[in-house]
Amino acid sequence: MSKTTTLTTVLSNGLTIIGEVSTMHKSAGLGFFVRTGSRDEHPEESGISHFLEHMVFKGTKRRSALDITYELGNIGAQANAFTSEESTVYYSAIIPEYFETLQDLLSDMMRPALVQEEFDTEKNVILEEIALYQDRPNFYLYENASREFFAGHPAGNSVLGSTESVSAITSEQMRGYLQRRYTTSNMVLVAAGNFNWDRFVSDAQRYTDDWRSDEVDRTLPQFSSEIISREYKRKGLNQSHLLLLGPGCSAQSQDRYALGLLAVILGDSSGSKFYWELIDKGIAEAASADSEERDECGCFAAYASMQPSQIDKVATTLRELVKRGAEFSADDLERAKTKVISRLALGSELPMGRLMSLGMEWNYRKRLHSVKEEISVIQSLTAGDLERAFEKYRIWELSEFRLMPE
Amino acid sequence: MQHIDTLDNGLTVVIEEMPHVESVAYELQIPGGIVCDPEDKLGGCLVLAELTSRGAGTLSSRSLSEAFEENGIRHGESCGFDRYLYRGALFAKNLPQALRLVSLMVQQPALPQSEIENIRSVLLQDLSALNDHPARRAFVELSSKYYPAPYSRCGMGSTEGLMAVDSESLRAMWKYQFAPEGAVLSLAGALKRDDVLKTVEANFAEWQGRAEKLPPFGKINRPAAHHIEHDSAQLQIVMAFPSAKFTDPHYYATKLAAGMLSGGMFGRLFIEVREKRGLCYSVYARHSATNDYGTMQAYAGTTPERAHETLQVMLDVFHALKGSATEEELARAKANLKASLVIGEESSASRAASNAGDWWLMKRVRTLDEILSKIDSISRAEVDAALEAFPARGITLLTLGSRDLTEVYNDNL
Numbered sequence: 001m002s003k004t005t006t007l008t009t010v011l012s013n014g015l016t017i018i019g020e021v022s023t024m025h026k027s028a029g030l031g032f033f034v035r036t037g038s039r040d041e042h043p044e045e046s047g048i049s050h051f052l053e054h055m056v057f058k059g060t061k062r063r064s065a066l067d068i069t070y071e072l073g074n075i076g077a078q079a080n081a082f083t084s085e086e087s088t089v090y091y092s093a094i095i096p097e098y099f100e101t102l103q104d105l106l107s108d109m110m111r112p113a114l115v116q117e118e119f120d121t122e123k124n125v126i127l128e129e130i131a132l133y134q135d136r137p138n139f140y141l142y143e144n145a146s147r148e149f150f151a152g153h154p155a156g157n158s159v160l161g162s163t164e165s166v167s168a169i170t171s172e173q174m175r176g177y178l179q180r181r182y183t184t185s186n187m188v189l190v191a192a193g194n195f196n197w198d199r200f201v202s203d204a205q206r207y208t209d210d211w212r213s214d215e216v217d218r219t220l221p222q223f224s225s226e227i228i229s230r231e232y233k234r235k236g237l238n239q240s241h242l243l244l245l246g247p248g249c250s251a252q253s254q255d256r257y258a259l260g261l262l263a264v265i266l267g268d269s270s271g272s273k274f275y276w277e278l279i280d281k282g283i284a285e286a287a288s289a290d291s292e293e294r295d296e297c298g299c300f301a302a303y304a305s306m307q308p309s310q311i312d313k314v315a316t317t318l319r320e321l322v323k324r325g326a327e328f329s330a331d332d333l334e335r336a337k338t339k340v341i342s343r344l345a346l347g348s349e350l351p352m353g354r355l356m357s358l359g360m361e362w363n364y365r366k367r368l369h370s371v372k373e374e375i376s377v378i379q380s381l382t383a384g385d386l387e388r389a390f391e392k393y394r395i396w397e398l399s400e401f402r403l404m405p406e
Numbered sequence: 407m408q409h410i411d412t413l414d415n416g417l418t419v420v421i422e423e424m425p426h427v428e429s430v431a432y433e434l435q436i437p438g439g440i441v442c443d444p445e446d447k448l449g450g451c452l453v454l455a456e457l458t459s460r461g462a463g464t465l466s467s468r469s470l471s472e473a474f475e476e477n478g479i480r481h482g483e484s485c486g487f488d489r490y491l492y493r494g495a496l497f498a499k500n501l502p503q504a505l506r507l508v509s510l511m512v513q514q515p516a517l518p519q520s521e522i523e524n525i526r527s528v529l530l531q532d533l534s535a536l537n538d539h540p541a542r543r544a545f546v547e548l549s550s551k552y553y554p555a556p557y558s559r560c561g562m563g564s565t566e567g568l569m570a571v572d573s574e575s576l577r578a579m580w581k582y583q584f585a586p587e588g589a590v591l592s593l594a595g596a597l598k599r600d601d602v603l604k605t606v607e608a609n610f611a612e613w614q615g616r617a618e619k620l621p622p623f624g625k626i627n628r629p630a631a632h633h634i635e636h637d638s639a640q641l642q643i644v645m646a647f648p649s650a651k652f653t654d655p656h657y658y659a660t661k662l663a664a665g666m667l668s669g670g671m672f673g674r675l676f677i678e679v680r681e682k683r684g685l686c687y688s689v690y691a692r693h694s695a696t697n698d699y700g701t702m703q704a705y706a707g708t709t710p711e712r713a714h715e716t717l718q719v720m721l722d723v724f725h726a727l728k729g730s731a732t733e734e735e736l737a738r739a740k741a742n743l744k745a746s747l748v749i750g751e752e753s754s755a756s757r758a759a760s761n762a763g764d765w766w767l768m769k770r771v772r773t774l775d776e777i778l779s780k781i782d783s784i785s786r787a788e789v790d791a792a793l794e795a796f797p798a799r800g801i802t803l804l805t806l807g808s809r810d811l812t813e814v815y816n817d818n819l
Contacts, residue, residue, distance in 0.1 A: 024426040027749040057671070065681060073672030073738040076745025093749045124684030124712075131639040131709050132687050137538050236637045238534040271471045280467070282527030285535060307531060335475040342478030346429050346495055350752055 006358070006368050007197055011205050014213035015184035018358050018368065019200055020192045022351070028099050028193035029355035031091030032110055035363045036181040038161075039085045039154035039295075040218055047161020048169055048177050050083040051126050055174065056090060057081075058118040060108045065118055068109060075101050083159055086295050087363055093352050096194045100203060107207035110182065119171045127167070130160050137234060137403055138305065141241045145401035148230055149245045153223045155294050184208065186216040190359040193351030223297040229400040237405040239285060240308040242315055244322070244398040248291050248298035249389070251364040257377055258389035259291040259300065264336040265328050266321060267302060271335065273321045278304060284314050289322075295364065300395040308404055315400060323396040326387045333383055341375050408761055408771045409599050415613055416587025419606050420761045420771055422594040424754055430501050430595035431755040433762045434492040434508055437617040438583040439485050440563065441556045449529060449563015450571045454517075454579050455485035456525045461516035462507075470507065477503045483511065487561055488620050489766070490583075495755050498596040502605050509609035512584050519573040526568055533562045541688075541707055544634075544642035544806040548703070551632055552646045552802040554624035557699075585615030592762035595754035623698035629800040631815035640707045641807030643717055649693055649796045651700035652767050658780050659792035664693040664702065665739030666731055666789075667723065672738055674723045679706060685716045691724075697767055702796070710809035717803075717814050724798035728790055736789060740781050747777060 004022040011017065037049050058065040072079050072092070079092035090109070094102045133139045143158055150156025160166075189208075191200055225247055249255040267274040267289025274287040287304040302318045347353040348371045361369050408422045443450045460467040474481050474494075481494035481504075492508050536543050550558045591610070593602055626648055636642075650660040668675050668691040679689045686708035693702050704724070708716045750756045751774055764771045803815045 026426075026752055066677070069671045069677065069681065070734070070738065073670050073742055074734075076741035076743075077670075078746060078749060079671070093745075095745050095748050121682070121684040125680055125687055128640070128685070128708055128712075129687040132707055134639040135540050236537070238537045239531060271475050276468070279528060280521075280524060282524030285528055285531035305531075305535065307534070331472075335472060338478045339475055342497065343480065345497070346480070349427055349429055349754075 006370065008368055009201055011184070011208065013184050013208060013211055015187070015189060015204065015208050015211065016362065017189045017201060017204050018362060019190070019195070019197050020354050020358060021195065021197050022192075023194050025193040025351050027093050027095055027351055028191060028195040029091060029093050029351040030099065030102055030106060030191045031089055031355050031359055032106065032187055032189055033359035033363050034088045034182060034187040035086070035216070035218070036088050036186060037084050037086040038157035038159045040181060041157060041177075044165070045169065045173060045177060046158060046165035047126070048174060049088055050159050050161070051123070051166060051169060052112075052174055052178060053081050053083045053088050054122050054126060055114055055119065056109050056112050058122055059113045059115050060111055061113055062108055068105065071105050077102050085155055085157060085159060087360070089359065091355060099195045100199065103200065103203050104207060107204070112178070114171050114174055114178070116171055119174070123166065123169075126160075127163055130163055130166065133160060137237060137239070138241050140234065141232065141243055141401060141403040144232055145230070145243045145245060148228060148401070149225060149299065149399055150223065151226070153221060153297070154219065155223065155297050179212070181216060183216055184211050184213040188359060188362045190355055190362070192354040192358060218295065220296040225299065225399065227397055227399050231402045231404060233404055233406040235406045237403070239305050240311050240405065241305045241403040242303065242311055242318070243401040244302040244315070244318055245401070246300045246322070246395045246398040247393045248300040248395060249293060249393060250296045250298045251293040252296060253293070255389045255392065256291065256293050257381055258385045259393065259395070261333065261336045261340065261378070261381060262325055262386055262390060262395070263289040263291045263300070264339055265332050266325055268336070268339065274302070274304070274318070277317055277321060278314060283310055283317070287318070300393065302398070311402060311404070319396070319398060322398065325395065326390045328383070330383065333386065337378055337381070340378055344374055345371060408773070410765065410771060411603060413586065413607060413611060415611060416616065417610055417613065418590040418765060419603065420590060420592040420765055421597065421599045421602055422757050422761055423597060423599060424595050424757065427754050428497060428596050429495055429754045430498045430593060430597050431495045431758040432493065432504060432508065433592045433758040434512070434589065435762050435766060436490040436512070436584060436589040437488065437620060438490050439488045440559050440561055441488050441621055442583065442618055443563070443567065444575070446567065447570050447575055448559060448567030450567065450575060450579055451485040451490070452529055452563055453522065453525050453568065453571050454576050455483050455490055457517050457521060457576060458511045458515040458580070459483045460521040461518055462510035463514045465510065467518070467521065470511070473503070473507055479504050479507070493755070493759070501597065501602070505605055505609045509613070513613050515580065517573070517577055517580060522571070522573060522576070526571065529563065529568055530565065533565060533568070536562060540636060540638045540640070540642050540806055541705070544644045544804060547632070547634060547806065548644045548646055548802065548804045551630070551804060552627055554627060556621055557623060583618050585617040586610065586613045587615065588617030590762050590765045592758045592765070594757035594761060626699070627802070629802045631803040631812035632805070633810040633812050634804070634806045635808065636806050638807050639709065641710050641713045641805055641809050643706045643708070643713065643720070643803070643805050643811070644703065645801050645803045646701050646703045647798055647801045649700040649702040650695060650792060652695040652697050654700060656792035656795050657695065657700070659784050659788040660693055660700065660796065661743065662736060662739045662781070662784055663727065663789050663792055664691055665743050666735050667691045667727065669739050669742045672742070674727065675704070675720060678723050679716060679719050683715070683719065685712045685719065689716075689720070700796070702798070710807065713805070713809050713811055714814055717811055721798070728793035728797070731786055731789055733786060736784075736786055740784070743781055744778055747774060
């Protein structure tokens with residue numbers, strides 16, 4: 001954390017770039033954070049953001065898919081990407097001597113050629129990925145619950161899409177989506193760790209000079225949840241899964257710190273209320289709480305897995321604990337703060353940790369932040385702040401989703 | 407630079423000073439685990455590891471948990487195949503508290519009888535959930551067919567074993583297994599060796615005894631193909647065959663061969679199975695090794711219609727590597743392996759784990775430079791020699807899902 005400088009500039013084409021230089025590190029992280037995901041897809045495009053993320057690795061005007069793969073390998077880049085409802089992120093850890101090569105390559109990849117043959121082959125990979133997730137019960141529950149809870153609001157759109165929707169996507173549609181979403185105004189280029197800022201900026205200018213800079217829209221409809229309950233069935237399951245979703249705050253709201261601490265007090269993996277009531281007593285196999293902050297909307301989530309015979313008991317317990325969420329001691333609050341702060345600080349020690357945090361901060365809140373600032377905000381929170389957030393969002397008004405063996 | 411010290415009671419202490427970080431990570435490894443559990447109490451070690459965290463010294467279960475939290479220590483107590491693991495990450499200034507809490511858990515655990523039933527219940531649920539995770543289950547089933555007992559055991563214990571564990575047997579296990587001689591405490595991060603040694607001695611010098619020896623490793627089972635019928639969208643394909651063990655002269659060349667097969671996105675398996683043919687999302691091979699055995703394992707998950715071709719291509723890739731690897735491929739595998747080591751070196755947790763692992767295998771600790779120069783020195787001829795010594799033959803194959811592929815396997819023998 002010490003001896004770092006956070007810098008930012010906007011290129012003439014409108015691309016924001018951010019860097020946090022710390023020369024004591026032996027590596028650097030580099031990434032493009034695109035503010036696009038399943039919530040930005042038209043209904044007939046369901047799954048296209050994630051499919052495009054795969055296609056970014058499958059060739060450009062200058063490089064074939066194999067060229068990309070081999071060049072990443074030649075420099076030992078630890079590269080990866082992910083797509084969520086709201087973000088698509090391409091990133092890599094790299095040793096400093098290859099930083100510039102990586103920047104050239106990653107920048108080129110952001111303008112994929114979408115060659116038809118590669119498109120057709122990769123579509124099969126996506127269909128296999130959909131099948132893989134179908135075999136994961138907690139994912140299956142989350143995906144279905146999210147769709148029903150957000151009931152038509154784009155935040156509930158599936159990231160993977162369905163076998164049907166992905167099968168129907170054409171490369172023309174993807175070209176349209178790429179043009180529409182991957183503009184300089186809708187992404188940020190971030191680096192952290194051991195690299196040269198001036199070179200980073202001048203290379204960025206060179207590699208991205210001809211990128212389009214059109215303004216990009218994201219529809220942000222109001223979301224107000226209704227309380228519903230659903231039960232899904234799967235054949236052959238041994239364990240059952242329970243997900244409770246209630247109102248929560250947005251990624252832009254200052255209340256996110258208070259709700260985040262409430263989630264830790266309620267449902268952290270150790271030492272929380274859920275832990276002592278359910279895991280310590282052997283009633284559930286897993287239990288957690290989370291404040292899921294999204295772009296201008298959000299929800300509060302409580303999850304547990306347990307034997308099917310215990311699900312009523314677990315549901316009652318979780319509901320009761322969330323309802324009494326504002327009943328905590330001063331010590332509970334202090335311990336939760338210490339946990340959150342030490343995770344934040346330890347996680348920021350590696351370039352990759354800072355890279356993710358800087359990129360996401362920009363995508364959601366268009367600002368730079370330091371770990372110190374975050375820590376002082378968390379330290380300043382009082383029990384009253386948590387109580388006010390609890391009352392304001394009424395996180396106890398929970399919808400209930402169950403996955404049971406058929 | 408790492409330092410190794412041994413306390414009078416036999417506890418090995420490995421310390422690595424990392425000037426560029428503010429954190430410290432610790433990792434205490436004590437011999438024991440699933441392979442040492444009594445035949446009728448499989449999973450006892452898992453109950454015991456958890457039970458040591460439910461109160462120690464004068465601290466109740468809750469006060470112990472709160473003490474960790476108040477000091478901002480991320481911690482975990484678990485048990486693997488052949489060792490108990492106590493690990494944590496924290497800010498350097500809280501290290502004395504962390505070491506005190508760990509020393510209490512291993513030397514003075516309360517082992518409260520009242521908690522056993524609750525721990526058992528969670529572990530039985532974990533075991534039962536294995537059925538709901540086809541990929542994890544496939545590897546457990548593969549191990550049971552491939553390795554000799556007791557190395558063939560399921561790392562999550564057995565229902566009968568977990569049911570049979572009681573307070574008396576757990577106390578006996580703790581008394582017999584938890585000992586300093588044969589155990590290693592590895593620390594890495596923002597620390598000074600002399601100061602840390604004093605703190606370690608203050609907390610662990612009283613600990614006495616000799617840790618358990620691991621059971622001998624027998625012979626790998628005869629290769630065969632197995633199928634388990636399971637109602638799932640994908641078919642899980644897993645396989646294993648003998649490879650270089652850690653002490654084998656072919657060890658580093660084998661690591662690089664594994665890199666050419668499955669490193670980054672450039673490995674041949676990924677290219678041939680996924681990139682060129684789109685047969686699956688996840689396909690990989692991995693090489694693991696101890697002083698007793700080395701194993702090459704491979705995995706693919708694919709829908710039943712594509713399963714036959716997937717398996718055929720995987721086997722072809724394995725068979726084709728010897729004699730066909732190019733200099734570029736070798737260089738790529740080296741660059742990838744070296745970068746992952748250099749980047750991993752930034753994390754105190756990964757240094758603590760890696761140093762403990764080295765000591766476990768060699769009773770010494772390699773420096774990063776030593777490993778990097780070993781990797782650099784490997785030639786293409788050495789990779790071929792390793793593949794000659796450990797060809798992809800005698801494969802144990804297991805499929806789990808709705809398509810039986812044992813016939814394809816038999817055709818390939």
